[in-house]
Amino acid sequence: MELTTVREIFRDREKYLNKEIQVGGWVRSNRDSKAFGFLVLHDGTFFETLQIVYHDTMANFQELTKINVGAAVIVKGTLVPTPEAKQPFEIQAEEISIEGASTPDYPLQKKRHSLEYMRTITHLRPRTNTFQAVFRVRSLIAYAIHKFFQERDFVYVHTPLITGSDCEGAGEMFQVTTLDLNNPPKNPDGSIDYSKDFFGKETNLTVSGQLNGETFAQAFRNIYTFGPTFRAENSNTTRHAAEFWMIEPEIAFADLKDDMILAESMLKYVINYVLEHAPEEMNFFNSFVDKGLIERLKHVANSDFGHVTYTEAIEILEKHNDKFEYKVSWGVDLQTEHERYLTEEVFKKPVFVTDYPKEIKAFYMKLNDDEKTVAAMDCLVPGIGEIIGGSQREDSYEKLLARMNELGLKEEDYGFYLDLRKYGSTRHAGFGLGFERCVMYLTGMGNIRDVLPFPRTVGTCEL
Amino acid sequence: MELTTVREIFRDREKYLNKEIQVGGWVRSNRDSKAFGFLVLHDGTFFETLQIVYHDTMANFQELTKINVGAAVIVKGTLVPTPEAKQPFEIQAEEISIEGASTPDYPLQKKRHSLEYMRTITHLRPRTNTFQAVFRVRSLIAYAIHKFFQERDFVYVHTPLITGSDCEGAGEMFQVTTLDLNNPPKNPDGSIDYSKDFFGKETNLTVSGQLNGETFAQAFRNIYTFGPTFRAENSNTTRHAAEFWMIEPEIAFADLKDDMILAESMLKYVINYVLEHAPEEMNFFNSFVDKGLIERLKHVANSDFGHVTYTEAIEILEKHNDKFEYKVSWGVDLQTEHERYLTEEVFKKPVFVTDYPKEIKAFYMKLNDDEKTVAAMDCLVPGIGEIIGGSQREDSYEKLLARMNELGLKEEDYGFYLDLRKYGSTRHAGFGLGFERCVMYLTGMGNIRDVLPFPRTVGTCEL
DSSP states (O other): EEEEEEOHHHHHHHTTSEEEEEEEEEEEEEEEEEEEEEEEEEEESSSOOOEEEEEETSSSHHHHHTTTTTOOEEEEEEEETTTSSSSSEEEEEEEEEEEEEOOTSSSSSOOOOOOOHHHHTTTGGGGSHHHHHHHHHHHHHHHHHHHHHTTOOEOOOOOEESOOHHHHHHHOEEEEHHHEETSOOOTTTTTBOGGGSSTTOOOEEOSOOOHHHHHHHHHHSEEEEEEEEEEOOOSSSSSOEEEEEEEEEEEESSSHHHHHHHHHHHHHHHHHHHHHHHHHHHHHHHIIIIHHHHHHHHHHHHHHEEEEEEHHHHHHHTTEEEEEESSOOOTSOOOHHHHHHIIIIISSOEEEEEEEEEEGGTTTTOOOTTEHHHHHHHETTTTTTTEEEEEEEEBOOOHHHHHHHHHOOOOOGHHHHHHTTTSSSOEEEEEEEEEHHHHHHHOOOOOOGSSSSSSSTTTOOOO | OOOOOOOHHTTTHHHTTTTTTEEEEEEEEEEOOSEEEEEEESSSSSSEEEEEEEETSTTHHHHHHTOOOOOOOEEEEEEOTTTTTTOOOOOEEEEEEEEEOOOOOSSOOOOEEEOHHHHTTTTTGGGGGHHHHEEEEEEEHHHHHHHHHHHOOEEEEEOOEEESOOOOOHHHHHHHSOOOTTTBBBBBTTBOGGGSTTTTEEEOOOOHHHHHHHHHHHHSSEEEEEEEEEEOOOOSSSOOSSSSEEEEEEEEEOHEEEHHHHHHHHHHHHHHHHHHHHHHHHHIIIIIOTTTTHHHHHHHHHHHOEEHHHHHHHHHHHHTGOOOSOOOOOOOOOOOHHHHHIIIIOOOOOEEEEEEEEESSSSTTTOOOTEEEEEEEEETTTTTEEEEEEEOOOHHHHHHHHHHHHTTTTGGGGHHHHTTTSSSSSEEEEEEEEEEHHHHHHHOOGGGTTSSSOOOOOOOOOO
């Protein structure tokens, strides 16, 4: 007999009510009185649990009363409605067999555990309500992102993780090597001889797929990446991880305005997808993690995002400098406190800040006609600050080369990138969305360690 | 005026015929006579090209006749049917502007280039027919895989890339470090002091997400991973890359039979998806890369896969040992030549080989009652050999521990993995699909370097 899933039962209850079915799952609690007992069963397919009633008429009743939390069981019985109870139905069991026992010291007892404790048992925490909700929603967000781009015929590109150029310049990198570090091959001058390394040169883990992505956008017009990215930064914060996932679309024959339209559409699409496909999980977050979450997300999905230039934003913020730890003035980079003030207090909705000073942005961003600012955009959302950063790319060979020279970047390291401006250059733009920040934003979870299945941060690399 | 895409024009031609539209794209060829000229335009959104006719009545006619291959142009004109020509329609241009010029030495001239040459210009090769087809289909396969699992409510899990355990044992690994290799911190005994490394210990790039995936299957029942995987093997073949993508579903309350049903359904789903969504690309492969490809794939999508035990397979193969470079006998691992013989000559369709000797399979596979074989399966397909490898997992704490001891694996390295057998263990199974092998299989491409956007192989890590 096939196992019916709890999801099937909740989503299509009429089909199963008053029928004999078989379910399998893990015991969340077990309580019994003399003649009968109750198991609360979670089968992993659905956020809600299913109550199982068992009776002393069953041959193994005594064994059943001793089932420990965490055990896996198979239950055969009839699904009956329970109009008086808080749950809509329960299973009156005829047979219960223990698929895999548990022990009284199972680390997830019914009491509430702290998120800190959960981080010490990343192999078990997905069995709890909070992490059931987090990782189901994480999965749905990932899929919604793919669906959004694929419906628009974007090509998904797997840009490489191991990179031979350390010219990406977006942060500190992890080195990748197969050399024996205790006895590395050396050059005559005593330095490491990387010609003996796996790739014949020094290699690192990528900090961005953008430059590779651009090469594909100049061939397919619209592409996106969605893959892991690495930062070897020594930042022990609630928002930084050494390994995280990033989405980087890149669009050709497109300018900054098109880029913002794309970013706004994508965020709204993802919000709507998750609200529609994970209502139970989203209600859980709304009740227990972040009150007001659903209302806030619906508001975002139904707002036109605001637009303000960096220069205008500085004028606004300067008037409130007394509120900020870091005072703003034209030329400084915005901190999270400023970003949140803009989106939460001034605009009260997501806002795009555009046209930043070229000095605080990357070399590849398109120089505006004022020659002081670049066609960059950051999307700020309430509760988080920056969630997306993007720009139109410099498409002029001469201007790009001039900027690279100003910054001391070597032409020979960027031959492929300059080629894109030599052979059929187009207006083009793109952005990066940090996937975990997006998951935090949509779930209200406050620590990046709690939205990554197995977080990697300074000093932590478990399992 | 918005740009209409070539995809829109081909897919919805009635809407655009005899209308004025604007398109943007890259010039594949340009030829002119005295009074008019033709551009063949490719806009990246669609496999087919669009012919543009321009006339000497246009002010910049002379400039247009000099457009080099590879240039990006914007064309305004009327889409007219061309019933006499081989293409169904063309654009009679009214205005053509050059968005980005090209040069006479553009590396992709109209002539045929070898795949080897293309590998030296990975930033430009996506602009060619072959790589347009490969990377569009690669993207569609990736999406089809997500769609297949999401439609079945599987949870997508991002298992970590950087791993602190080198206990996965599936191959040689890349080390990940932030230590200064020219001057690493040392322990008193002269060895490297990894407590000073980023994670406070030695770390590597993962060779499989399976063990992590299992922890999630024991919480969500059905999960899948889809991410990059690494092998530091010194194998310079057409089938090995140092960095590749892998799909690893894991299902709880499921045995080897369920696992094979899942694998077969997935392969068929992906084949059907690609045939439906990329007919132009698949016809291209069928005509120019691998004659008979489409018929073979359709045959696979409509066959019930064969089933044979390893022991039976050896009996069959032993009769044909004269045909093989490596002779088979019970206990040896199957080579590609044997796998292909089974699927191509014996079964003439995909076949699952099951129940391999435990000595040639991984420690975590479930021991069969004969105590000699394990509940493993490899799925072999014509033209490739093994494309999927999977197994039911050992769910008995005692048997798993005994096998680990036999193989000298340390219990303390696998505490989390043993926990899964201690707290609510279930029958469970899973498999791994090498994504690039799947792309090779569906496109007929013969070298893994030509289905990876930026291949990483021994000695090669470009861009």
